[in-house]
Amino acid sequence: MRGFGFSKFKPNQIPKGGFEELLKLFLELLNYTSGDAGEALAWLNELDKQYNLTNDDYGMGDFIDELKQKGYLDEDKQSGGFNITAKTEQSIRQSALEEIFGKLKKSGKGNHRTPQSGQGDEKNAERREFEFGDSLDQIDMTQSIHNAQVNHGINDFMMTERDLEVEEMDYKTLTSTVLMIDISHSMILYGEDRITPAKKVAMALAELIRTKYPKDTLDIVVFGNDAWPITLQDLPYLQVGPYHTNTYAGLELATDLLRRRKTHNKQIFMITDGKPTCLKEGTKYYKNSIGLDRKVVNKTLNMAAQCKRLKIPITTFMIAKDPYLQQFVRKFTETNGGKAFYSSLNGLGEYIFEDYIRNRRKTVR
Numbered sequence: 001m002r003g004f005g006f007s008k009f010k011p012n013q014i015p016k017g018g019f020e021e022l023l024k025l026f027l028e029l030l031n032y033t034s035g036d037a038g039e040a041l042a043w044l045n046e047l048d049k050q051y052n053l054t055n056d057d058y059g060m061g062d063f064i065d066e067l068k069q070k071g072y073l074d075e076d077k078q079s080g081g082f083n084i085t086a087k088t089e090q091s092i093r094q095s096a097l098e099e100i101f102g103k104l105k106k107s108g109k110g111n112h113r114t115p116q117s118g119q120g121d122e123k124n125a126e127r128r129e130f131e132f133g134d135s136l137d138q139i140d141m142t143q144s145i146h147n148a149q150v151n152h153g154i155n156d157f158m159m160t161e162r163d164l165e166v167e168e169m170d171y172k173t174l175t176s177t178v179l180m181i182d183i184s185h186s187m188i189l190y191g192e193d194r195i196t197p198a199k200k201v202a203m204a205l206a207e208l209i210r211t212k213y214p215k216d217t218l219d220i221v222v223f224g225n226d227a228w229p230i231t232l233q234d235l236p237y238l239q240v241g242p243y244h245t246n247t248y249a250g251l252e253l254a255t256d257l258l259r260r261r262k263t264h265n266k267q268i269f270m271i272t273d274g275k276p277t278c279l280k281e282g283t284k285y286y287k288n289s290i291g292l293d294r295k296v297v298n299k300t301l302n303m304a305a306q307c308k309r310l311k312i313p314i315t316t317f318m319i320a321k322d323p324y325l326q327q328f329v330r331k332f333t334e335t336n337g338g339k340a341f342y343s344s345l346n347g348l349g350e351y352i353f354e355d356y357i358r359n360r361r362k363t364v365r
Contacts, residue, residue, distance in 0.1 A: 022053065022063050023072070027095045030084065031196050035236035037073060037082040084236070092236050096204035097211075100349030130164035138166040175359060176217045176261035178254040179205065182272035183222045183238065184245040194319055195240050197345045198271045201352055203235050208353070219257045223250030225278055225285055229257065244278035244287050248296070251303045251314070258312055266312050267359060268338075269352060273320040275328055276300045292328055304336040314338040315355055319345060 022044070029040040041064065048054050054063070064082075067073040072088045075081075127140060148159040179202055187194040202220055209218045210232075220230050224243025227250040251268070258266045276296045279286045288296065307314055314336045318329050326342060333340040341351045 018058065019063060019066050023067075023091075024095065025053075026063075026067075027088070027092050030088070030092055030236060031096075031200060032193070034239045035084055035089075037084050037088075041082065086233070089233060089236055090207075093203040093207040093232075096200045097207040100201065100204040100353060127165050127167060130161060130166050134166050140165050140167050173265050174215050174263045175213075175265045175267065175356075176219075176258055176263040177205075177209075177266075177356065178219045178221055178257055178268045180221045180223060180227075180250045180254055180268060180270040180272075181238070182245060182250075182270075182274065183224050183240050184243045184274060184277075185240060186245070186274045187240045192345075194273050194345060195238070197319075197348050199235055199238050201271070201349045203232075204349060205352060205356065206232050206235070208356075217261055217263065219254070221250055221254050221257070223247065223253075226280060227253045229253065244285070244289065245272070245274050245276050246278040246280060247272070247276035248279055248300045248303050251300070251307065255303075255307055255310065255312060259310075265359070266310075268307065268312060268314045269317065269356075270314060271317045271319065271348070273318070275325055292324065297328065301332060301335050304332050304338075308336050308338075316340045317348060317351060318342050319348065 025047070026040060026044055029043050030037070033039040033043070041060075044053075045060055048060055054060055064073070068075065070087075071085055072091070073082045074085055076083055127143065130139065143165045144159065144163055147165060148157065148163040151160075151163055152158050181195075181198050181202060183195065187198070206218055206220070209216050220232070220235070221227055222230055222238065223246055224241050225246055227246060230238065247270075250270070254268050258268070275292055277287060277289045277293065279296055279299060286295070304314060314333075315338055316329050316333060318326060318340060320326075321342070329340050329342075339355070341355075343351050
C-alpha cells in the first residue's frame with residue numbers, strides 16, 4: 001500500500017544560549033506577533049522549555065535583563081509589560097534585509113542590465129575590451145599592463161589598443177516606489193500566514209533604500225476596505241483586519257503619492273493574494289466576494305489604465321495559485337503594461353529585490 005510516513009520534526013540548528021543567538025530568534029518571533037514583545041517572550045520561553053535554548057549560566061531572565069540594558073526593551077510601568085524600542089524596530093529591518101538580500105546576492109539575481117549611453121556614476125565588477133568612445137578614466141591600468149605583458153612579453157614593453165581593459169560603470173537612476181500590501185482577511189486564511197512574509201519584504205526593501213539608495217523614496221500603502229499610508233515605524237505592528245480587498249482605493253492613493261514626487265521614474269509594487277472585492281461609494285461600501293464582480297473589476301482595470309497614461313508601471317506579486325485569479329492579474333497587467341510575478345511566499349523577497357534593482361540600474365558602455 002502506497003502512502004507517506006511522518007516522523008517528528010527535529011530542527012538541525014537550534015540556538016544554544018548566548019545573547020546574540022537568542023536575539024535573532026526574538027527578532028524573528030516579533031514578526032509573527034506583530035511587535036508584541038510580551039507574546040514574543042512567552043513564545044521564546046516555551047521554545048526554551050522544549051529545546052533547552054538556555055543553560056544554568058545564562059537563563060531567560062538574564063536575556064530579558066540584557067535586552068533592557070542594551071535598549072531593545074522598555075518596561076511599561078503601568079501594565080508591567082514590555083514594549084520594543086526604535087532600536088529593536090531597526091534591528092528587525094536589518095535582520096529582514098540580511099535574510100532576503102543575502103539570499104539574493106548568493107543566487108546571482110538582480111544583474112539584468114540594459115545598455116545605456118552616457119557617463120556612469122559607479123564602477124562595478126565587470127570588465128571588457130576597450131572600445132572607441134570609452135572614457136579614459138574607465139581604463140583599468142593594472143589589468144591593461146598585465147595584458148600587455150602577457151601578449152607582448154616583459155623584455156620590450158609595449159601596449160596596444162587590444163591590451164586595454166575597461167571597467168563597466170552603472171548609471172543609477174532615482175526611483176520613487178510605492179509598495180502596496182494587501183491586508184484583507186484572506187492573507188491569513190486557509191492555514192497560511194501571508195502577511196508576515198509581506199511585512200518582512202517591506203521592511204527589508206525600506207532598509208535597503210535607506211542605507212544603499214538614500215535618494216530614492218519608498219511609500220508604503222496598505223489596503224483592505226479602504227487604503228491608507230503607513231510609516232516605516234508602523235510595519236512591525238501591521239496586522240490583517242476583517243477586510244475585503246479594495247484594490248482600486250490602494251491604486252488611487254499610490255498614484256496620488258507618486259504625483260507629489262519629483263523623480264522621473266515612478267513605480268508601484270503590489271503584493272496581493274486575491275481578487276478585488278470592494279469599492280467605496282460615498283460613505284458606503286460595495287462588496288462582493290463571490291467570483292469576479294464585473295463592476296469592481298472594471299473600475300480596477302480603469303485605474304490600471306490611468307496609471308499607464310501617467311507612465312506608472314505596476315508590478316503585481318501574486319501569492320495565490322487559483323487559475324481564475326491569475327487570469328485577472330494577466331488582464332490587469334496587460335491593461336497597465338506592467339509586469340506580474342506568480343510567486344511563492346519563499347520567493348517573494350528575491351523577486352521584489354531583483355525587480356527593484358533592475359529598474360534602477362543600467363550599464364554604461
